Amino acid sequence: MSASTLGRRAEPDVLPLPDRLRLRAAVTAGNLAALGSRLANRGSGASIRGQVMTRIAPDAFRLLLRGRRIAGVSGTNGKTTTTHLLAAAVRAGLGADSARLVTNADGANLHYGIASALSQAPGADLAVLETDERVVSDMIAFGRPEVLVLLNFSRDQLDRHHEIKALGRSWRAALERGGDDGPTVVANADDPLVVWSAGTAANVIWVDTATSWTADAALCPACGTVLTHDGERWDCPGCELTKPAASWLVEGDSIVTPDGTRVTPQLRVPGAFNVSNAACALAAAVVLGVDVDAALRGMRTVTSPAGRFATATLHGTTARLLLAKNPAGWAEALPLAASDPVILAIDSVAADGKDVSWLWDVEYEQLQGRRVIATGPRAQDLGVRLTYAEVEHQVLPELAAALTAARGDADSSPPGGSTRAPVDLIATYTPFQRLLKMAGLR
Amino acid sequence: MTAHKGPVEIVLVYQSLLGIYGDRGNAMVLLKRLQWRGIEAKLTIVEPGDPLPASGSVYLLGGGEDAAQVSAVRLLKTDGSLFRALDAGAVLFAVCAGYQICGTTFTIGERDEVIEGLGLLDVETRRGPERAVGEILSRWRRPDGTETLLTGFENHGGFTTLGPDAAPLATVEIGVGNANDGTEGAVQGRVIGSYPHGPNLARNPDLADHLLQLALDTELEPLERPEIDELHRQRVEFVRRNARR
Ligand SMILES: [Zn+2]
Numbered sequence: 001m002s003a004s005t006l007g008r009r010a011e012p013d014v015l016p017l018p019d020r021l022r023l024r025a026a027v028t029a030g031n032l033a034a035l036g037s038r039l040a041n042r043g044s045g046a047s048i049r050g051q052v053m054t055r056i057a058p059d060a061f062r063l064l065l066r067g068r069r070i071a072g073v074s075g076t077n078g079k080t081t082t083t084h085l086l087a088a089a090v091r092a093g094l095g096a097d098s099a100r101l102v103t104n105a106d107g108a109n110l111h112y113g114i115a116s117a118l119s120q121a122p123g124a125d126l127a128v129l130e131t132d133e134r135v136v137s138d139m140i141a142f143g144r145p146e147v148l149v150l151l152n153f154s155r156d157q158l159d160r161h162h163e164i165k166a167l168g169r170s171w172r173a174a175l176e177r178g179g180d181d182g183p184t185v186v187a188n189a190d191d192p193l194v195v196w197s198a199g200t201a202a203n204v205i206w207v208d209t210a211t212s213w214t215a216d217a218a219l220c221p222a223c224g225t226v227l228t229h230d231g232e233r234w235d236c237p238g239c240e241l242t243k244p245a246a247s248w249l250v251e252g253d254s255i256v257t258p259d260g261t262r263v264t265p266q267l268r269v270p271g272a273f274n275v276s277n278a279a280c281a282l283a284a285a286v287v288l289g290v291d292v293d294a295a296l297r298g299m300r301t302v303t304s305p306a307g308r309f310a311t312a313t314l315h316g317t318t319a320r321l322l323l324a325k326n327p328a329g330w331a332e333a334l335p336l337a338a339s340d341p342v343i344l345a346i347d348s349v350a351a352d353g354k355d356v357s358w359l360w361d362v363e364y365e366q367l368q369g370r371r372v373i374a375t376g377p378r379a380q381d382l383g384v385r386l387t388y389a390e391v392e393h394q395v396l397p398e399l400a401a402a403l404t405a406a407r408g409d410a411d412s413s414p415p416g417g418s419t420r421a422p423v424d425l426i427a428t429y430t431p432f433q434r435l436l437k438m439a440g441l442r
Numbered sequence: 443m444t445a446h447k448g449p450v451e452i453v454l455v456y457q458s459l460l461g462i463y464g465d466r467g468n469a470m471v472l473l474k475r476l477q478w479r480g481i482e483a484k485l486t487i488v489e490p491g492d493p494l495p496a497s498g499s500v501y502l503l504g505g506g507e508d509a510a511q512v513s514a515v516r517l518l519k520t521d522g523s524l525f526r527a528l529d530a531g532a533v534l535f536a537v538c539a540g541y542q543i544c545g546t547t548f549t550i551g552e553r554d555e556v557i558e559g560l561g562l563l564d565v566e567t568r569r570g571p572e573r574a575v576g577e578i579l580s581r582w583r584r585p586d587g588t589e590t591l592l593t594g595f596e597n598h599g600g601f602t603t604l605g606p607d608a609a610p611l612a613t614v615e616i617g618v619g620n621a622n623d624g625t626e627g628a629v630q631g632r633v634i635g636s637y638p639h640g641p642n643l644a645r646n647p648d649l650a651d652h653l654l655q656l657a658l659d660t661e662l663e664p665l666e667r668p669e670i671d672e673l674h675r676q677r678v679e680f681v682r683r684n685a686r687r
Contacts (some may be wrong), residue, residue, distance in 0.1 A: 165507065218458035218490065224509035226490045354576070355595045358465030359642025380673045384644055385467075387669055388474050395669070427687070 006093045008290035009100075013067030020066035023064070026057035028120045034116075039129035042442060046104075050112025053119060061111040064118035065127075065143040069103075072131045072139045072183070073152025075194070077329050078277045079399025080107045081131035081269060082151060086280035090128055093290030094203040103128040106442075107306045111135055126288070133167050137174035140183060147287040148183040149280050152211065153193035154328040159185050165221055168197035176200040186277075186283045189246045192234060196221040196241060209274040209276035216380055249281045255279045257292060265296055268303045273332045304441075307432070311422050312439030315403035319343065321439075323432045325352075327361040334366055337424035342367065343402050345376040345431035350360070352428040355383045364389040370387070375402035376431045399431065399438075446548055449482040453498035455524070456490050459514050460540050463597070465504025466537065467641030471650050472500055479663055490514075494523035499657040500533045505597075506637045508550035508562025511543050512557055519560070529580040533657040534562065534633045537594065537642055541627070541635030549600065562633045564605035570621065573599045577681040578617025578638055580626040581650065590648045591615075591676040592626075594638020602637075604628055611636055616685045632656060644670075645677055 013022065030053035034045030042048075053060045071090075073083045089101040091152055094100055104114055104119035105410045109130040118127060131139045133153075139145060150171075173353055187198040188205040198204050199222075210232070221226050225238025235242045249256040253275060254264050265278045278299055285295040304310035311320045324333040348356050356378050364372075364386055372393040374382040383395040396402040406423045427435060436442035454461075454469040469485055476483035500522055503635075506514065518524050518569050528534060534544070542548040545565035547556050552598065554569050578596045583589050592612055599625070601621035608633050610620070610626030611634060619626035619637060627636035636642060643650035655662055661680060 102640060117572065219478065219507075219509050219513065226513060355463070355597065355640070357464035357467070359469065360464030360641045360644070361461075380669070380676050381644075384670050384673045385641075387667065388467075388470050 007089070008289070009427035010067055010069045015063060019063055023060060026053040029053065029056055029340065030119060032180065035289045040434055044106060046106055047113060047117050049119070050108065053115055054112045056059050057257065060115040060119070061138070062142040064115050067136065068125050068127045068304060069288070070133065070145040071128045071147045071149070071288060072136070072141045072143065072149070073149040074131045074133055074136045076133065076154045076326065077107070077332070078151050078273060079130050081274060081305045081308060082277040083128055084148060084302050085299045086149070086284050087128040087277050088298035088302050089261045089285035089290050089295035090126060090288060090298070091283055093285065093294045099399060100124055101126045101128065104130050109135065110137065133146055137170045138154050140174040140178050144181065145183040147284045148185050149284050150185060150187045150194050150198055151277065152188055152191045152328070153279060154326060162195065168193050168221060169199040172200045178202070186280050186287065189244050190232070192227060192241065193221050193327040196243060205248065205280050205287070206244045206246040207248040207283055209279060210250040211273065211395045233237065242412065245274055248279050250276050250279045255282060263292060263296060265299060268300060269309055271332060273337050276422050307436040307441045309438070310437070310441055312441065314435065314438050315400050315407065317403045317407040318420065318422040318424040319403065319406070321422060321432065321435055322426045323429070324426050325429055327358050329375045330362040333426045334362070338428055339421060339424040341373050341406050341423060343373045343406055343423060343425040344382060345399065345402070345425065346374070346378040346382045347428055347430040348378045352430050359385045364391055367391045373402045373405055376428070399434065408415030443461065444537055447483060449484040450476055451495065452485050453495060453499045453501045454485065454487045455503050456470055456514055457487050458508040459490050460504040460506040460624065462507065463505045463640035465502070465537060468504070468537070468643045470652060471641065471643040475647070475650055476653055476654060476666065490517055494521050496523040496526045496530070498527055498532055498537060500653055501527060502538035503534070503543070505522050505538030505540060511539050511548065511550060514542050514559065515560060522652065528562070528632060531582070532632065533653055535653055536633070536635045538598060538637060538639035542602065542633050545602065546632060551566070562605035563615045563628045564632050565602050565628050565635070566605070567600040567602045569599055570601035573597070574618035576617065577634050577684070578619060578626070579681045580612035580617070580619060582612040584652065591673060591678050592638070592646050592649060593681060594636045594642050594645060595640065596611060597639060598637055614659065618679050645674055647674070677683060
């Protein structure tokens, strides 16, 4: 394991004067734009700040990354939660020194979102950064991260990036260019695309995350041969790609560390997939020099990263908000949703993916016997999907109507009211953001 | 396929290879539309490496990436059962990449390597000038002359041209279809190819029933499902309101 300690400060990187002045002007303009956005009640302004900054200083992303020790977190699902877990672990490790840490906690993970977060903490020399899959190669090239967490790689918004393999190829190239000075990659050994994508890194710490989503990994990403799966193992009969031996393991609710110690994270975020996320965050925290106990203590403070799993009362209905962005995300979220009725909100603007074909890759059949309220602009598509799945449902495209209908339902069951269990509400990206706004959580 | 013994078999071919856009939806739709009519039916999902049954009534091919297309062609030719089933009167419905591999040739990769297809449709696919992505609306003329609108979502880089033995499935009103030439899909005997991928049949119940009637060689009772008709209506309205060109 690396000899890194958390106490070691990043070497300050003094920018040449012209760069410094340009960056300062960009940050000032960005802050003004963000303030305007806040005054106009249009959200935090983080995104507009980054856009304005990047217009004035196109290399703001690169400049702001300099002089920091960086941990990047990427993957299709779980990167926001994992970033929160890792940041909390580092914060706990830093103790009174926590001002050294900066993170993009709001999930703004493109170039300008990252630049925006960094611009607000010029003195923070430790950065835990959620990084969109498309930004990973630039993060490696410009940020020279100390550690990079690669969680999983599955289909997301296929109408936009139709070939995830091309992204994996760009990661491989960037890691290869990074060479021996490249990041220590913490990677999910269960995901063939991740294993292949991380294959050129000089140093990889494999985590057996005990995840089972293989529907997007039928073919070997290296040679195109059909992969074989045998229990938790997977192999390519056509080349040497195979599930690597992992040093960190997830076993049920526990995580086994490289020296064989079994720890129980006892997270406050639900689901087996979050134990997997925690294992990756823990491995990365240790690379940064956080000790396991402090990291676990920190991770236990995480409750609703960027609104995920938050409970809010909206239109008189108390709802627990779950986000699912793609079939793999739905496979994780659906078993968590135990309420009756359950509300499912579907949209198909760019951020959700304009094509809702994925509805047919989700096993909504598991909701048979309960009542579903289908809502959002594509509620009718979901309704038809539920009809074919033989699930009793109601189609109410307006969120407010769906929430009201759920309240009506719940009212009729237990008397008393206030101690009612929340209604589980799973939403795709856009309705999820709308709900957070309605609840004042964003 | 007139005298049927046992349940009607719907065969979903290589789901994990060719199922990238929820293509299993087509299988679920066909299965349920038989069962809702009281017709005994079963779904057989065949994964790569496992033999295909020759006993199916309807075979389904879905979308996939380049490498998946090449693997699927090789596996299907080696297996041989699909060809035998079609000779015996089965119906094949292929969408997106599955449609392309049914043709005589198609291309893959950056260098447009030409790959020999299954040869079930007299069509050829080559890389188009730009990727066709979005909602598509077309008019399908049924064998009895009546017309129905088909709605779907297309996402393909290849453009397909039809030879003399294949007829277009439909006429494009909005979208790209085969090659921006006003045609969509291809029909040749009991093989039907179409670009709108994934749960194509969920939005187009008439096409679903047409496939079943073709396979069973019998007229089916109409199904009253207003919710499914409403989805069809909404998608037609949406694509006309947001036409790409
Ligand atoms: Zn291989």
